[in-house]
Amino acid sequence: MPDFLPYAYFQGQIVPFAEAKISIATHALHYGTAAFGGLRGIPDPQNPDQILLFRLDRHCQRLSQSAHLLCFDLPADRIEQVIVALIQKNRPSSSFYIRPLVYTSDLGISPRLHNIEKDFFVYGLELGDYLSPEGVSCRISSWARQEDRSLPLRGKISGAYITSSLAKTEAVQAGYDEAILMNSQGKVSEASGMNIFIVRNGILITPGFDQDILEGITRDSILTLARDLGIPTQERPIDKSELFIADEVFLTGTAAKITPVRQIEQYQMPANRPITEQLRQKLAAITENRDPDYPHWVKVVRFDD
Structure with a gap:
């Protein structure tokens, strides 16, 4: 418990x-x-x-x-x-x-x-680490992400998470750590409770809002940090095959923070993840209030107030 x-x-x-x-x-x-x-x-x-x-x-x-x-x-x-x-x-x-x-x-x-x-x-x-910071293995789920025309995906509606639950259990029972869901158009959407990013040729890429994703706050933070660090970014549809040939893949979320993906199906992802690590170190510094550039992202709660 x-x-x-x-x-x-x-x-x-x-x-x-x-x-x-x-x-x-x-x-x-x-x-x-x-x-x-x-x-x-x-x-x-x-x-x-x-x-x-x-x-x-x-x-x-x-x-x-x-x-x-x-x-x-x-x-x-x-x-x-x-x-x-x-x-x-x-x-x-x-x-x-x-x-x-x-x-x-x-x-x-x-x-x-x-x-x-x-x-x-x-x-x-x-709560410590929700997923292993060393990296996770992922399975492409047989369950598809819902469409916004059937559920208001701009909100974290609890009923929508039956799909996430089915996908997560399917992945774990098959020997993987996490699931990646495709949308109804066959494009990459998100993981069971996290957004997904890939890196190809130095460009950070993530599905846009038109891919039936949750408007993740950590996702938004990563895009902002990447742009401020001079890392090129794209928000666009991602094909399944792009996952297998990506230079880096990682998941983001409040619980997951930035979690590298080390394997997708039978494909091993590269162990060298320079952009993932750069963003992870930057995010950790911000959350610990050690970064002078983003103090507005940290709320300080004092016990004596």
Whole structure:
């Protein structure tokens, strides 16, 4: 069982994690009518009395937008206030992950978003490396990424993650670490819960928003960093065969951070990953508040505020 932080935000107040419980009749549990976020935090290496959060404002904005897709008005600044208060209450002493979730909290059996109660909660857990930093093996999934015309893919809608779950389990049971999903047009979309990048001839390439991907915050950060570092970037469709001949492949996400891909199906990826490593070192420096160029990406939470 994960090591959960001792307190959660639930039904409008901070309570012990063990007391934050929902009914088995909760609407969102049955219909996937929920949306979640996730962000990492670490104790400041230079000051143990404060916490560093990576791009808190952007995470709260995306969750607010996801709530809007569920017909729920939840301002981003309200989400941020709750997260900060919860962290101050928990006073985590190691790397952790915060999970906020908005959901239809009514007790009912009719699938709908109108005339139904909605709420949100937040909890956290200790979290180190989600995937091996040494690299992962990937399988091309038999499951296809959904289309935006059938699901609002601009939000992290919980019901959409059945496809991710099927793909992940299929990959692991076949002896791989992770899955890569294609979209309905047969182009590379994303991994089970991460965006994907490849490098070819010194150019950093990733599928664009028109490839039915999630608007990943780490993805956006990597594109910004690459451009600032002078690395050419392209957002365009990627064919499956391009994965097999790429110079570098890596996955990005809040939990995964930057994770190299060392194998795709039976193809071994090059062990030399200069662009991946350059970006990974830059991102680590920013999240630890050691980089003077991106202080606006780090929210400092002080325990004595």
